[in-house]
Amino acid sequence: MTRRHSAASAALTAALLSPFLAACGSGDSTTTSASASASKQGARKAVESYxxxxxSRDANRLIEVGGVPNDARARNEARRILADKGGRELSVKKIQVDLDMGPDTGSAKLTAQEKSGRNTHDTFSVLKKNGTWHLTLFTNRPTPPGKPTSEAE
Known part of the structure; x- marks a missing residue:
């Protein structure tokens, strides 16, 4: 293949592919960036609510930020969380949100300082459900109806 033929072939390939490449990149990066920023801000507010x-040792607010039904199971677990971590007069030092699993799911890392001066760290999964950001705080939840449970052999 001559250099002239190679250049013509490359130009033809570029001309044929340019509409497809333009379509792939047609999303407005400013809009996408603004959307990601708003999502991160929503997740950050959920961590601040936590x-x-x-x-304030507020079990109802903890249940709300956890996005679980306010039932006896959630109230018991909220009491355990508050007994373990509540009332330390935390001040937020840093919240890092990564939407690494999609625009509505990711992780948040909290660095806070207790009144005593001790630093504390927490990491959460964050998810947006029905337009509201929640932290996965509650583990003692029933299996949804119709969902099979996994079995160990």
């Missing part, structure tokens, strides 16, 4: 719930 800190407020701990500081």
């Amino acid at each position: 800190v407020t719930a701990l500081n």
Whole structure:
């Protein structure tokens, strides 16, 4: 293949592919960036609500930020969380949100300082459900109806 033929072939390939490449990149990066920023801000506010719930020992707010039904199981677990982590007068030092699993799911890392001066760290999964960001705080949840449970052999 001559250099001239090679250049013509490359130009033809580029001309044929340019509409497809343009379509792939047609999303407005400013809009995408603004959307990601708004999502991260929503997840950050959920972490801040968690800190407020701990500081005020507010089980209802903890259940709300956890996005679980306010039932006896959730209230019991909220009491355990508050007994373990509540009332330490936390002040937020840093919240890092990564939407690494999609625009509505990711992780948040909290660095806070207790009144005593001790630093504390927490990591959460964050998810947006029905337009509201929640932290996965509650583990003692029933299996949804119709969902098979996994079995160990």
